[in-house]
Amino acid sequence: MTDADSRLIEWLFHESNITRYKISKDVGISESTLSRIASGETPIDAVRFGYARKLTEYARLVKYSQHAQALLDKDKGQTTLISQTLQQLRDVYGEGADKLIESVLSERKKDNKMESKGGGES
Numbered sequence: 001m002t003d004a005d006s007r008l009i010e011w012l013f014h015e016s017n018i019t020r021y022k023i024s025k026d027v028g029i030s031e032s033t034l035s036r037i038a039s040g041e042t043p044i045d046a047v048r049f050g051y052a053r054k055l056t057e058y059a060r061l062v063k064y065s066q067h068a069q070a071l072l073d074k075d076k077g078q079t080t081l082i083s084q085t086l087q088q089l090r091d092v093y094g095e096g097a098d099k100l101i102e103s104v105l106s107e108r109k110k111d112n113k114m115e116s117k118g119g120g121e122s
Contacts, residue, residue: 004052006044012059013038027054
C-alpha cells in the first residue's frame with residue numbers, strides 16, 4: 001500500500017510540468033478538485049486519503065519517468081559524443097582508424113571480462 005506524501009503532491013502540481021488535465025485523466029480525479037488542491041483552497045491534509053494516495057503514486061511514477069528520460073538523454077549525448085570522436089579519428093587517421101578503434105574496443109572488452117571475473121589487478 002502506498003502512503004500519501006504531501007511533498008510529492010506539491011511537487012507534482014508546482015514543479016513537474018504535468019498539466020492538471022493530464023493528471024485528471026491519468027488518475028481519475030476531476031480537474032476542479034485538482035485545482036482546489038493545487039491552489040491551497042483544499043489543504044493537502046484535508047484531501048481524501050484515496051485521492052492523496054493516488055496523487056502520490058502518480059507523482060512517483062512521473063518523477064521516476066522524468067529521471068529515466070534524463071538518463072536516456074544523457075546516454076544519448078554520450079553516444080553522440082563518442083560518434084563524433086570516432087569520426088574525428090577517421091578524419092585524422094583515415095582507413096587505419098577503424099583498425100585502431102577495433103583494437104582498442106577489443107582490449108576494453110577483454111579488460112571488462114577480466115574485471116567481471118575478478119581477475120582485475122588492484
